[in-house]
Amino acid sequence: MSISTASKALNDTGRMGSETRERVKRIAAEIGYRPNALARGLLSKRSFTIGLLTNDTYGRFTLPVMAGISDALVDHGVSVFLCAIEDDPALAQIHVDAMLDKQVDGIIATGKRLDRRLPVDLSNLHVPVVYAFTEGTQNSVTFRSDDEQGARLAVEWLMKIGRRRVAHVTGPQEFFSVRERAGAYHEVAGHREPVLYGVWSESWGHDAVEQLWKRSGEKPDALFCGNDQIARGAVDALRERGVKVPQDVSVIGFDNWEIVAAQTRPPLTTVDMELKELGRQAGLTVLALAEGRPVDPGVRKLPCRLIVRQSCGGKAPRE
Amino acid sequence: MSISTASKALNDTGRMGSETRERVKRIAAEIGYRPNALARGLLSKRSFTIGLLTNDTYGRFTLPVMAGISDALVDHGVSVFLCAIEDDPALAQIHVDAMLDKQVDGIIATGKRLDRRLPVDLSNLHVPVVYAFTEGTQNSVTFRSDDEQGARLAVEWLMKIGRRRVAHVTGPQEFFSVRERAGAYHEVAGHREPVLYGVWSESWGHDAVEQLWKRSGEKPDALFCGNDQIARGAVDALRERGVKVPQDVSVIGFDNWEIVAAQTRPPLTTVDMELKELGRQAGLTVLALAEGRPVDPGVRKLPCRLIVRQSCGGKAPRE
DNA sequence: GTGATCTGAGAAAAGCTTTTACCAACCATC
DNA sequence: GATGGTTGGTAAAAGCTTTTCTCAGATCAC
Structure with a gap:
């Protein structure tokens, strides 16, 4: 059996007998075949990988954002490189270069402060960049809390x-x-x-x-x-x-x-x-940009939510 | 100029005139050439990528460990996939599969508790696995605090x-x-x-x-x-x-x-x-295993350090 | 029975880099 | 001047998938 037949069988593409297709799939499952994402990425120009850049060392804000991103993208087979750069421009550049070398499909920049930039310029990369909870550049897509x-x-x-x-x-x-x-x-x-x-x-x-x-x-x-x-x-x-x-x-x-x-x-x-939701939207947005779908630039403010516990008295609005 | 000449020039390999080598490097820098890590990885069987698996949602323990890993590996050009799996076996398996597809050079498992396993079996993977601050398997390399x-x-x-x-x-x-x-x-x-x-x-x-x-x-x-x-x-x-x-x-x-x-x-x-140091050692160890260098299996206990502030009185031992 | 259409499968190329093998030119040596 | 060793460079293969193209065989209509 030829390699191309197997490829077509596994990807449900091309014309072939349904029993051939099934047989290929069964055997593939038996031998535990898994396609090499590197080779696939080489061809498709998609690595199914994105980079998350943050200067928030303690993860105070980054972790919920990260959780949202991961949550949104895991269904699409996308994995996330986490790069903590600690306000060090040289380190940031190293990480950005490493990510670009690895052909990330996009980069999400996040931080610990809405009105500060990360210490690295991401404005002229050939991959899409989305800003989440950090100041973005002109004409970029930025998510922030309201x-x-x-x-x-x-x-x-x-x-x-x-x-x-x-x-x-x-x-x-x-x-x-x-x-x-x-x-x-x-x-x-x-x-x-x-x-x-x-x-x-x-x-x-x-x-x-x-x-x-x-x-x-x-x-x-x-x-x-x-x-x-x-x-x-x-x-x-x-x-x-x-x-x-x-x-x-x-x-x-x-x-x-x-x-x-x-x-x-x-x-x-x-x-x-709602940082997790913010991360989720940022993830979906960078994915959309990576796939070439159009996204309007600008700042998107996400609404906050009141969490009622006991320090105010009063009654919770529900639950 | 042929592609192979350029490759050899940039990698300081093969024989060639030093002025040719310099010229290639200069031009490469000018046009901002960066080698495609996917193609390189396809050939070298190394992706310069490792996966970090954790069930510590709040990053209480994972973030310092992650910082240490990243710190140790960034010099070697290795990037880290962070996967938060939240004690969900299905999610864990998805992330592990995604990492294997992406040809990670190794996996570090970490958690929030020394005496619990992650809800996924990593014992028979064809990539090296190192455990850090979580229970490892028989014959694995495990780092923990003393x-x-x-x-x-x-x-x-x-x-x-x-x-x-x-x-x-x-x-x-x-x-x-x-x-x-x-x-x-x-x-x-x-x-x-x-x-x-x-x-x-x-x-x-x-x-x-x-x-x-x-x-x-x-x-x-x-x-x-x-x-x-x-x-x-x-x-x-x-x-x-x-x-x-x-x-x-x-x-x-x-x-x-x-x-x-x-x-x-x-x-x-x-x-x-000393979780950061723990992470650093785990990172270097998984790298060593990925490169085929021998590492003795077993549990390695890292010493803790006393941080003297004001809640005890007494004098700090130094500083 | 013959030409046309269709079907299933294989061959080949492309994607990018590195490595090995190879070749042409040059210099020195006898 | 032929031989042998360098030197500087090119050609080609390998690594793994996917996609496009081609082809052999079968089916069908006339």
Whole structure:
């Protein structure tokens, strides 16, 4: 039997007797034949491989994104190269070169910050590039979370359960998402309380509560925190002051970093940026581009989702 | 100029005039020529690609291991497929098949637990397999942390700074590493205090302190905790009881999970399992096997390292 | 029975690189 | 000047699939 006949039988292509086809398939299965993807890729110009480039060492954001990508692409037989580049331009270039050598069908760039670029230029590659949760280039396809909507979700929830003096404790003002969330906070809460900018740490959350409670006048009855770590520090500080969460003060976080949010006492109500879904869409998009299907460039904002736990009181909208 | 001449020039092989060689290289650099790794792999039977299989969804252990692997292999031009399989045998098989199709030079299996197997059989593959931080098969090469030595390190440190009543609060007894650490604890601390088995959560650390302090008799002057989360819960509980850390009680964790250990107040002294180094060695080993170099099978225990922060008092051994 | 159509299968090329074998030219040696 | 050894380079094969082309044989219509 010739090689080409076997190939056609296995790929359900060409004309041949159905019993020949079946026989080939059976024998192939018996001997455990698996086509060499390298040879196939050499011919088809598709390697069924993509690269994921990230500077997020701890995987805080990258892992959910990666999970989504992998989830979306495994059905299409696509595998993912993970390259952690740690803000090192030389290392990044090495990894990009290695990926290009290996004929990746596309590259997804992801990071830990919406308003920062990866330290490597991906704009003139001959393979498609999609940006996810990191700043993209002109005319690129970029996926990001809708932080404004997420923040609105949080503050509206606090208002809905009856809170009126909502303070906002968040990260450094130079973060784009900080400004976006603060803007939405102002809009919904109506400037009743100030915004406290700081750093992304528990101790800042702790300190911010000290500041707020040391001030004269009415204390906040709710805290909208810029991330779960700050929220956790705030909850700890409130407990130490004898302020009850959620009875006296509602606290809401951002990120839904389960390891922090779910272990806090009480568990944190928080905003989830749906990073897995973001990864899924990025994966499908880079696949579409690799297959030559047209994709409109631009920034796509994905809505966030509110995760209701116990730190706000109120009732969950469902479940 | 013929193709073969160019190939030999670029690979510094064959005989040719040095000025021809230079000229070829210069032109190659000019036109940005990069050899197709697929075609090269087809011939050399090496894809310069390995697969990393993990069931550790949150990357708690996998990310440092991955970083070490990548770090060790990037110099050799090897890229890494990351496959998260989430304890799903079917998904695992799909990923393994995909990797084999893509002619990976080897596979590293890693997980979140030393005494559990990945839900897929890797024992009869025609590519080398190395296990890292997960249970391997007979005659395989397995890298793991030396939990016994790590625990000894921790308890000896507590003794050295003058603590005499060291309690051990740890995870579920069915974990192999829990038993190993408890064994070392007993050996070094001399059975002065009981071992409290529980779960890997902050709240268990919190509860354990309640239990210990509610009992009559002398209280412990040190806690050796099975991981950083438990330690953190314990520290919180101690603070709530007005017990000062580290003045009254020293607390030591395990894992050096920076995000927990460094954010605890006070920052946790803890045991680092050197997972990055573990990954590095696993990477180099699978590479050696892929290149046909002999490697003795067996389990290799890597020593842990004590990270001294502020939760124990005492002085750091150096720096 | 013969030409036309169709069917099943094999041959060959292409994809890109590396390696081995080979060849032509050159120099030196006797 | 013939021989032998270098030297610098080319031709070809191999690695594994897929696709296109070709071909032998069979079937069918007239």
